[in-house]
Amino acid sequence: MRLTFLGTSAGTPSRLRNVSALALQFDQQSAFWLFDCGEGTQQQFMRSPLRLSQLQFVFISHLHGDHFYGLPGMLASRSLQYGADTPVTVFGPPGLLRFMQTTFEVSGGTAGYPLTIHEVKPGLIYEDERYSVTCLPLIHRITSFGFAVVEKDQPGHFDVETARSLGIPAGPLYGRLKRGETITLPDGRTVNGSELVGPPISGRKVVYCCDTIYCQNSIHLARQADVLVHEATYAGEDLELAVRGGHSTATQAAQVAVQAGVKALVMTHFSPRYEGQGVEGTGMERLQTEARQTFANSYIAHDFWSYDIPRHEA
Structure with a gap:
């Protein structure tokens, strides 16, 4: 499995980062999933190795513009520009269906392929023979969901x-x-x-929590995850801003990682205020240092950076 970050900025794009979008690819499978779709995501696809025609599912965390304003244009372009005709399913909070219907109605647009919108409720929202997806509400200024993708255990090695x-x-x-x-x-x-078959190979777990303050549902979702992708909009010294905006600090993201017992934390959704402080990148390095004081295996994501989740050993 591989995570590729297409946008890592909070609120607005910056010189170096676009707004939120994260792709999840699977072993020996061309189709991929997308988590959030901020404005300009389709242009990010053009700059990446990912092929928009292979998009299968989209998961929208909440209805703030930096997380879903890119959705209508991307879905329309998928057919117009790439000739894709395979179905796409979008999962998201209440209000998403009305937004998409209104956008296409007013603009006279259409997807050009089977498009399904599911407005989610807490719990299991998708399952097939290999994966399941669960969502839980987080704590933000509006309804916001975190998502856990769990790979089912695979048969062991055949002798x-x-x-x-x-x-x-x-x-x-x-x-x-x-x-x-x-x-x-x-x-x-x-x-x-x-x-003749060895012990089962346990499945991997990937969790996405963005946007949210520090909360128990993040910990519950992330329990024993291989990787937790968690927003870290602010540094600890800006805690008041984080609380006011319904966001997390790097320290709080690391605290979730510790309490959930995850293997790795990848932080995203950074305030543009931390770019250009002195030497380029100094602000981001400070966020990483802050998180690693609480949870050592913490990383700062940047646009087009990929993080691999290797298959477990038997």
Whole structure:
């Protein structure tokens, strides 16, 4: 799995950062998911290796402009510019469907492909054979949701050499054995597939919390995550601004990481005030240093930066 940050600025774009957008790619799968879609996200796609035609799902955290004003244009351009005709499903808070319907009605626009809008409620919002997505409300100035993507456990390593030594021919029988089934061979022998398969490989977990103050639902969502992507709009010295705006400091993001027991914290959604303080990047480095004083494995995201989540070992 890979996270690619397409926008990491809070509120407005800056010289170096666009507003919020985060892509999640999967192993051996061309389709990807997008979390938030601030203004200008479709241009960020043009500057990245990602292909908008392969977009499958969009998850909108809340209805502040820097998180979803890019959505109508991006969805319309996906067909016009890329000729994409595969379905897209958008998940988001109440009001999103009305916004999209009104935008397309007033502008005479259309997606040009099957487009579904789901207004979410807390709990499980999506599940297939490989992944599930859960959302919970966070605490912000308006309704805001955090999302947890959980990969389901995968079967362990199949011992092909032992299967061959038992005279089991390659083919459909291997598939049954990999699923742990017991098979009967032509000579009457029975083989228990569970004896040829190693321990299950636990699935990975990715959590996205933006925008929010420090809150218990962030901790609950992020429990034991491989990576937590959490907003860190302000430095600790600007706590009053964070509280007033319904945002978090870098220290608070790190506190969530510690209490949730995550493996890594990646911070995003930074106030432009921290750019250009003295040497370029000094403000951002200060946010990272602040977070690492609480949680060592903390990182500052920047536009077009990718973070890989390797598959777990058995």
